[in-house]
Amino acid sequence: xxxxxxxxxxxxxxxxxxxxxxxxxxxxxxxxxxxxxxxxxxxxxxxxxxxxxxxxxxxxxxxxxxxxxxxxxxxxxxxxxxxxxxxxxxxxxxxxxxxxxxxxxxxxxxxxxxxxxxxxxxxxxxxxxxxxxxxxxxxxxxxxxxxxxxxxxxxxxxxxxxxxxxxxxxxxxxxxxxxxxx
Amino acid sequence: xxxxxxxxxxxxxxxxxxxxxxxxxxxxxxxxxxxxxxxxxxxxxxxxxxxxxxxxxxxxxxxxxxxxxxxxxxxxxxxxxxxxxxxxxxxxxxxxxxxxxxxxxxxxxxxxxxxxxxxxxxxxxxxxxxxxxxxxxxxxxxxxxxxxxxxxxxxxxxxxxxxxxxxxxxxxxxxxxxxxxxxxxxxxxxxxxxxxxxxxxxxxxxxxxxxxxxxxxxxxxxxxxxxxxxxxxxxxxxxxxxxxxxxxxxxxxxxxxxxxxxxxxxxxxxxxxxxxxxxxxxxxxxxxxxxxxxxxxxxxxxxxxxxxxxxxxxxxxxxxxxxxxxxxxxxxxxxxxxxxxxxxxxxxxxxxxxxxxxxxxxxxxxxxxxxxxxxxxxxxxxxxxxxxxxxxxxxxxxxxxxx
Numbered sequence: 001x002x003x004x005x006x007x008x009x010x011x012x013x014x015x016x017x018x019x020x021x022x023x024x025x026x027x028x029x030x031x032x033x034x035x036x037x038x039x040x041x042x043x044x045x046x047x048x049x050x051x052x053x054x055x056x057x058x059x060x061x062x063x064x065x066x067x068x069x070x071x072x073x074x075x076x077x078x079x080x081x082x083x084x085x086x087x088x089x090x091x092x093x094x095x096x097x098x099x100x101x102x103x104x105x106x107x108x109x110x111x112x113x114x115x116x117x118x119x120x121x122x123x124x125x126x127x128x129x130x131x132x133x134x135x136x137x138x139x140x141x142x143x144x145x146x147x148x149x150x151x152x153x154x155x156x157x158x159x160x161x162x163x164x165x166x167x168x169x170x171x172x173x174x175x176x177x178x179x180x181x182x
Numbered sequence: 183x184x185x186x187x188x189x190x191x192x193x194x195x196x197x198x199x200x201x202x203x204x205x206x207x208x209x210x211x212x213x214x215x216x217x218x219x220x221x222x223x224x225x226x227x228x229x230x231x232x233x234x235x236x237x238x239x240x241x242x243x244x245x246x247x248x249x250x251x252x253x254x255x256x257x258x259x260x261x262x263x264x265x266x267x268x269x270x271x272x273x274x275x276x277x278x279x280x281x282x283x284x285x286x287x288x289x290x291x292x293x294x295x296x297x298x299x300x301x302x303x304x305x306x307x308x309x310x311x312x313x314x315x316x317x318x319x320x321x322x323x324x325x326x327x328x329x330x331x332x333x334x335x336x337x338x339x340x341x342x343x344x345x346x347x348x349x350x351x352x353x354x355x356x357x358x359x360x361x362x363x364x365x366x367x368x369x370x371x372x373x374x375x376x377x378x379x380x381x382x383x384x385x386x387x388x389x390x391x392x393x394x395x396x397x398x399x400x401x402x403x404x405x406x407x408x409x410x411x412x413x414x415x416x417x418x419x420x421x422x423x424x425x426x427x428x429x430x431x432x433x434x435x436x437x438x439x440x441x442x443x444x445x446x447x448x449x450x451x452x453x454x455x456x457x458x459x460x461x462x463x464x465x466x467x468x469x470x471x472x473x474x475x476x477x478x479x480x481x482x483x484x485x486x487x488x489x490x491x492x493x494x495x496x497x498x499x500x501x502x503x504x505x506x507x508x509x510x511x512x513x514x515x516x517x518x519x520x521x522x523x524x525x526x527x528x529x530x531x532x533x534x535x536x537x538x539x540x541x542x543x544x545x546x547x548x549x550x551x552x553x554x555x556x557x558x559x560x561x562x563x564x565x566x567x568x569x570x571x572x573x574x575x576x577x578x579x580x581x582x583x584x585x
Contacts, residue, residue, distance in 0.1 A: 061405035117405035
């Protein structure tokens with residue numbers, strides 16, 4: 001049975017700080033896991049280290065998602081953050097890697113060759129945020145239709161309006177003719 | 183742009199293109215599987231999802247924390263109470279509040295009842311897909327009784343919206359304990375009937391034994407959780423990993439199988455229902471009178487009767503419900519991932535708060551979305567009919583798959 005062992009967090013922090021050095025932008029203690037902040041280019045190395053280092057063994061993929069910090073009140077290193085959550089069955093703790101991705105160049109190395117579960121989650125992030133995952137085998141839209149324009153979870157994409165109803169012709173309810181004729 | 187002609191041209195000339203879903207009786211909602219078959223053997227498959235995409239995560243950024251609970255009903259619509267509880271716990275962890283004991287016990291009982299409702303439907307539907315019709319009627323009878331209890335507790339059968347941030351919408355009805363205990367007894371009989379009918383049934387075993395085997399390495403790499411992970415020998419259950427609510431006071435086992443095939447996943451769900459019955463019986467004994475809401479009127483909605491009767495509660499209600507920056511709950515500026523053990527696996531909510539009354543970002547980590555991709559790895563080499571058996575054992579719910 002995998003049980004939560006909070007005392008192992010100290011070993012995790014020491015290992016990650018020794019590995020990442022000044023590449024680590026910061027770390028934060030959350031309710032039951034630790035979050036490490038890095039630049040997008042360094043994220044894959046850190047995730048690979050967390051998985052392959054024998055004393056850590058973060059082999060359980062939990063989640064991969066993204067956040068758009070465009071209108072966030074606190075300044076962040078970059079606009080987008082790709083957040084990967086992992087679990088170590090050996091240590092009984094979780095770790096989260098938050099990788100910041102620039103607005104002008106939203107690209108980040110893909111984790112698909114490390115975790116199979118990253119395939120669909122990265123496709124989802126590409127679909128909804130437009131962050132490109134370099135080396136992904138099939139980076140296509142997953143939730144939105146293939147011919148959809150835009151990335152709807154970005155903060156500058158409105159809740160309603162552009163590209164939604166306005167593009168469809170309006171028909172009269174009973175005559176079934178275009179609205180202007182009826 | 184999708185075009186059927188293009189797909190047909192691209193295939194190998196010895197194979198036939200076959201399409202199952204999105205509206206097919208065995209596809210459990212709006213799932214679609216595109217297959218290349220050679221005779222009865224599957225060569226290659228590709229899943230297409232998104233037919234039920236509703237944009238919950240985008241909508242969540244424009245709704246208050248309490249309003250979002252209504253949307254969580256629509257995630258896994260076979261166990262809406264589990265989703266309500268999961269989201270309420272995530273918000274409470276973000277705010278740093280602990281709900282009163284009676285509320286925790288009620289939530290534990292309802293989470294387990296909805297686990298029974300969810301699993302019983304999955305078990306019944308899976309055997310129905312394989313040709314056994316009686317079993318779904320047995321499980322549906324039990325599920326209907328449970329839904330009657332949910333109706334008595336929450337006022338609705340399906341879209342329960344029962345929890346609130348910091349408590350519950352209202353307290354339990356008077357005869358709750360008696361009704362639940364009665365259902366637990368009849369549920370045990372149904373489980374025995376299911377075991378007797380299927381565990382040694384050659385017709386059933388031929389369809390499921392050794393089919394769709396998931397290895398331990400695959401579980402970890404794909405991130406599978408819940409019954410699918412435990413059927414493959416990964417002993418991971420959030421109720422034990424980091425006990426929330428009152429699970430640490432309750433004695434229960436987490437069943438684990440090592441084979442990882444479709445039969446193990448079937449047995450897994452039946453064993454889990456048996457354990458849930460034990461949890462419900464123990465948790466009912468912990469039920470004591472007391473308050474159900476966190477006593478901070480700046481963050482918890484007052485109960486409806488006092489809202490209508492005294493001035494102060496009405497003001498608090500107004501301050502929490504009205505839109506705008508001066509109203510509502512204001513969590514600290516932070517982000518948090520919080521998860522609970524839903525019937526299908528780990529249901530996580532990644533909340534990012536900007537200090538306003540609406541979440542800045544709500545990420546739902548639905549178990550179905552993470553559990554589903556492995557299907558195209560398992561299917562090559564299987565028969566077409568195995569698709570139905572394997573998919574039935576996954577219990578993929580389109581509502582939380584597409585969100």
